[in-house]
Every structure is written in C-alpha cells, then in structure tokens.
Amino acid sequence: MDLKARVVSQALAEGFVACRVCRPDAVPEVPERLGAFLAAGYHGQMEWMEERVSWRGDPSVLWPEARSVIMLAESYAPEFDPLAVLEQRDLGAVSVYAQGRDYHDIVKKRLKRLARWLIEQEPCEVKVFVDTAPVPEKALAQAAGLGWQGKHTNVVSRDWGNWAFLGSVFTTLELEPDAPEVDHCGSCTACQDICPTGAFPAPYRLDARRCISYLTIEHRGPVDEALRAALGNRIYGCDDCLAVCPWNKFAVSASDMRYHGNAGGTLAELAMLDDAAFRLRFSGSAVKRIGRDRFVRNVLYAIGNSGQMALRETAQALLDDPDVAVADAARWAVSQLDGL
Template structure:
C-alpha cells in the first residue's frame, strides 16, 4: 500500500513541477464524476435557448456534461490554469471612441496554440512515469473546464459564470489533461462571491437573467464573435467600441485586486492590438485582415464579421471623420458589411445627405437585409 501511495505522490510531484516549468500558474486534480450538478445546469441552459446559434453545445450535450461520456477510460483529470491578467483596466478604452476595444484574451497569440503544446509535453511525462493513456483538451472539445476547475479547487464559477480565483481574479485560461492514472483529488473550492453583484451590474446588455446564469444571445462576446448575421439593433448602441468580445463583467470582479499581471511575455498584449484606430481597421480587405491577425484568435471569425463589428463601433463613435471610410464599404461584396455600413453611416451623416444616399442605394440594392437596413436606419432620414 505504501508503495502505491508513493507512486501516486511522486506522479503528482512530477505533474506540479512540469506545470510550473511549462509556465502554468496553477494546477489541481479532480475526478471525472466530480461535477454531478453540471448536466442539469447545462440542460437548462440549452432548454432556455441561452446558447443561441451555438448548435454544437446542444449536439454534444451528453458528452459535454459528463467527462466519462467523452472518454470512459478516464480516471483522473488534471486541470491547469494560466494567468492572463492585464496591466490595466480594459474598460478605460471605452472612452476613446475612435479606437477599437479588443477583449484582453485576444490581444496576442491564440491561447489554444500557446497552451496545447505545453499540455502535451506534460501529458507525455505522465505516460512516461505512470504508463496508461492521456488526452489533452483546451476549450475545443466538449469539456466543461470551469466546473472541473472548481471541483479541482482552482477557483469557483462566479455570478458571471466564469472562473474566479482568490489568487488570479477572473483572468485565467484553462486546459485539462484526462489520464487513466489514479491521482488523489484536490479539495473543491467554495463560492466566495457573497452578496457582490459587480459583474452583473457591469454588463452593458443585461445578459445575466439571474446570478450564475448567462443568456449568450445578449452577451457582447457572443454577438461580436459567435453570431454570424447582423447584430440585432437593440444591442448596437450598447456595444460601444467593443469590436471583439467584452471584458466588462471580468474586469468588474473585486477579486482582481489580487491578480498579477500576466507572467508570460507571450500573453502580454500586442502593442497594435491594445487600442487600434477604427479608421485603419475599416480599410482592411481579406488579405490585410489575415496578415494583421495572423496567429490571433480574431482571425477565426473572418474579415466580414470583423468589419461588421468595426462598423458598429464607427457608428457609435460620433466621429464624422470616419464617414469616408464607412461610405467606401457601402459597395462591399459582403451584404453583412454593407448592412453594417448603412447603420454606421446613418449615425455619422447629416439627415439630408443620408436620405440622398439611401434613395440612390435603394434603386440598385437587391439584398433584402441591406435594403432593410436602409429603410430601418432612422426612417425619417430616408423618407424626408
């Protein structure tokens, strides 16, 4: 028995040491059956339609809810976290309406690329030490990392549904290693939110119908990243200058006062993504977009959806100097871009000029969504 315990202890010591060497800020272990409440919560989320157009969540609900459904051989789950805390309050950029606000996590290389290779290295060391088999996941498979991280003791799911740590606040990337090795689990973390509702009150679009519940369809991160069509008009004003994601609920968390700035240079923001000028971004064609965002998660949404977001920000800027760049996009090949350009222009041009352009455009525009934008963008201007 003592030999078995020693082997387990030695394996855990190896995992902890390799995690530190690989740049992870926290590591803990849990069992695959440690999140019994997760399936019902996930089912409720989907039943209420809060997942929006993210159909893959509903399609993988059974495997996502229970780790053993994803891989029956798993005996232990190693959860690792990497701190990406910013050195500033990202909400301050919202006052600079001529600039685009990009979520902190997307201001450098794609964290999937940064973490996955390191997790594979650690997983390889586990196999070399203990044998058996392993699988590595970083937010791209049906794994509920946040409930698992809570069960492992790395933090707790706050009222904004993200993981909160007493050491790192709300700024943690998560990855998991599923292993057939038997490891002693760590103690689950307790909820320390108390009566605080700072994250809920910070949400610009009221995306939290209740504490610990998120309606993704109202979330700016969903609207600017996952949603493929025109952004609903009711949310456009509230998006402000956020062109990719939203950090408001994370940045409002009081536990961030204990968070350190990201320890790795690879997680620090690219200088050109901290506060990019909207005028420059509006000029991007597909090739320029792909080049500028090479290695960035932003590249995955494609140029048209990104320019849609930038146009919403331009419309909210109040900066008439952007009108020229917006007008140039009225002839864009993408109806999604043309429609967003119409809305932005309606906010930047004088009434008479917008009405004249609308009359000309409606004579030739054959896409119904774009025509609807012309007719709906302050109708008094169009019919004056």
C-alpha cells in the same frame, strides 16, 4: 514527493499558475444546468453546443477509461486597465485574451509537454484539451479546487483572480483528487451591474444572445439594432465583467509575454481591411477565426457609436460591400452619424 506532488511541481514549472485534480465524474450537476441553458435558447447560434451533449455534460462519457482529470490555469492578466480603451472612441477595443498570440497554440503545447512528462514518470494514457472539445472546463475547475464559477459564469480564484485560461489533462492514472472550491462571490454584483447589454438574467446565468463577446465573435449576420449602441467600440469580445471583479487584486502576471500585444487599432484603418489584409494582420491571433466580414461589421458598429463625423466617409465607402451584414452595418453607421 509522490506522483501528484510532482505533477503539480512540473505544471508550475511549465508556467501554469495553478494545478489541481478531480475525478471525471465529479460534476454531476452539469447535465441539468446545460439542459436548462439550451432549453432557454441562451446559446443562440452556437449550434455546436447542442452536439454531443452527453460528452459535454459528463466527462466520464467522453473518455470512459480516464480516472483523473488534471485541471490547470494559465494567467493572461493584462498590464493595463482594459476598460480605458472604451473611452477612446476612434479605436477598436479587442478583448484582453485576444491581444496577442492565440492562446490555443500556447496552452496546448504546455499541456502536451506536461502530458509527455507524465507518461515518462508512470506509463499511462492521456488526452489534453483546451477549449476545443466538449469538456465542461469551468465545472471541472471548480470540482478540482482551482476556483469557482462566479456570478459572471467565469472561473474566479482567490489566488489569481479571473484572468486565466483553463486546460485539462485526462489520464488513466489514479491521482488523489483535491477538495472542490466553494463560492466566494458573497453579495458582490459588480459583474452583473457593469454589463452593457444586461446579459445576466440572474446571478450565475448568462444569456449569450445578449453578451457582447457572443455578438462580436459567434453571432452571424446583422446584430439586433436594439443592441448595437451598447457595443460601443468593442470589436472583438468584451472584458467588462472580468475587469471589475474584486478578486483581481490577487491577479498573477501573465506567464507568457506572447499573450500581450496590440490587436486593436484605429477604426478608420481597420474598416478598410480586405480579406488578405485581415488575414495577414491577424495571423496567429484568435481574432482571425471570425473572418474579415464579421470583423469589419463590428468595426462599423463601432464607427456608428463613435460620434465622429470624420469617420462617416469610411462607413460610406462600405455601403455596397458584397457581404450583406457589412453593408447593413455601414448603412447603420452612416445613419447614426448623420443623426448627430
């Protein structure tokens, strides 16, 4: 086999579900799209998106010496219906990707092993990225033929649905690029229709300021009261638009069982976590990154939406919490339950 074929074979052996190649300059549309997204303010409090825009918009600027980008997908498809927990209002719903061990740790190690193997085959320079640098992974994934950016803006594949993490290996080697994937969403609007907060102003456009994943993870301080009821019992992320994608009928089983876990729990239990208990419970999990205060804030919104008077005492106990957003969420939760 030639080198590219061996790269693909090795990537699959490492556990990735797909491997394709594109050029670093294969996404000329990104700067304009990114500029429009930022100009509209859709990024909300994610100020980091405004930094290094030239890198984020053009991978060839990020590392000018790179000649090829190896794009990889790793499945984390759930073994259960991720929407079922939304009916269990005494439980906290955590996004599928954060149920188990932090994907950054697992995917990056796989990428590094693949990169080391590549260097052994052909002396070259490499850099690996997994959602931790200003790299337009989704656009590169479509350019490489891994899938296409669906109407929910996430990457969808006819081979593995949309439950996958993306990673990339930039290299100075010249590898034959694959053909880009074309859009196969057709007339389907399932992901748009299910969004609880109407976060899609148009197909293929996301206003993060209304996205539950953004509100529960990235947003600092109190969430707009007009949006709190729509959060339901989602305390970390949201899977609605991903879960209803018809292409998931081709979903591939998760390549690593460490992605599966039970990061949720009862709202009564989770609301009482102090900082030390929170860190201990979510050690090694992506949930840990938002900290105890933001997490408990989310739990209190869920308590307010639970309709269960038995949780009123739990919320009341946090009315004087030192964190302003937590105390505000506790007051809101109590008022919601009192209004039943």
